[in-house]
Amino acid sequence: MRQTVSQRGFTLVELATVMVIVGLILGLAFKGRDLIDGARVKSAQASASKVLAAMHIYFERYGRYPGDGCSGNVPPEQVTPADCGGIADNRYTPAEAAAFVPLLIRTGMLSAADARTPFGGDWSAAPGSGADNTEAHALYLTVGGVDSHSVDLRYICALDAQYDDGDPAGGQLRSNVSPGGDAGRYQRGDDCWSAKQGMQALNVRLLP
Template sequence: MHHPNFPRRQSGFTLIEIAIVLVIIGLLLGGILKGQELINSARVKNLATDFRNIPMFIYGYQDKFRALPGDDPAASTHVGTTSITPASGNGNGVIDSLWNSTTAANESVLFWQHVRLAGLAPGLTTIPATLPGDYNPKNASGGIIGIQSGTTDAAETPVKGADGKAIGGAYVICSASILGKFVKQLDIQMDDSNTAAGSMMATPTTGYAKGAAATATTAIDDATSYTVCMGV
């Protein structure tokens, strides 16, 4: 028996099915972006905590021993143990040497040994032969953290602003290798959102040297690593 040729129904997705798929994709992308945003916020929070904690180490040490960690001339008496005799500072009231010094006898290096032996901070209590290694604390981006006394000498300061003047503060805390996208958020959270002025400034980590010029916020590249310094 002959059957008439009816047109076959085309297979495929309906508009409703396509709409559902697009909604699901949108939800997944939104979740991924939100998750990344939360991760970034947590990292910036950790970076900010580093800057806030270090002054507490100073105040805690001064309250207990009436001396400045790193500069303490009686460190061996104050925080020495039966197995560790820390070197003492010169007692001149400042943390001498650069924040990223790799010389074991320098006060910016002794600072970490003193506050750790005092039970104020975690980390190695003996200074290794090769610095920084695992001796200096690390930030959430893996860069080293350090401290030194502030100076008005633009050639000796860790970083200088757009006005050519040294970053202010009795002490200057620096944290290296922070991506630009976090640098901008960090400055907004802790200072004036201007990375070339105020109490917080940033300069590229690559090629870093004392007296480095700060980079303006508008010139900060999200994918470039910077050393961020804050005067306290």
């Protein structure tokens, strides 16, 4: 006598259960990504605040801001406050700006770890050019330069929206894009996470 083997398929209930589980897993993955992005934005703001605090502590101790009055004759990684006896006018040249973060680290105002950003690079200082939404002679805390393309635009947009005015051309936080609602720019009130793409400059005004 031949035995027949019955093949049983999935019931609708079983298929629905699997779909619900898959949906939950995907939802948790996307939520986890949102949490990571949000934490990175907060970390960037906290990191920039540490640099600002260190700058003011340096001024209280030495009577001038870090780098101001440096001659540029000493490599930035070797510069000391004694090498910066020139006129302190808060108008930074590129050589003076290059000494800003190294001086904070060498004097113990800032740790090397605190000089790192959550974006894969270190903070540096650079004078504004009068272009790229920066003001001439102002000093900016930046990642790669005031005209660089070093930071994901979504993070710049979120930082500006949460901690400044949401305008890339105004306030204390600037980026080298003109205000706009398309994918490569941002403006006040934009959804930073789902509609933005590309790499742009992140510049936080330090002085004056």
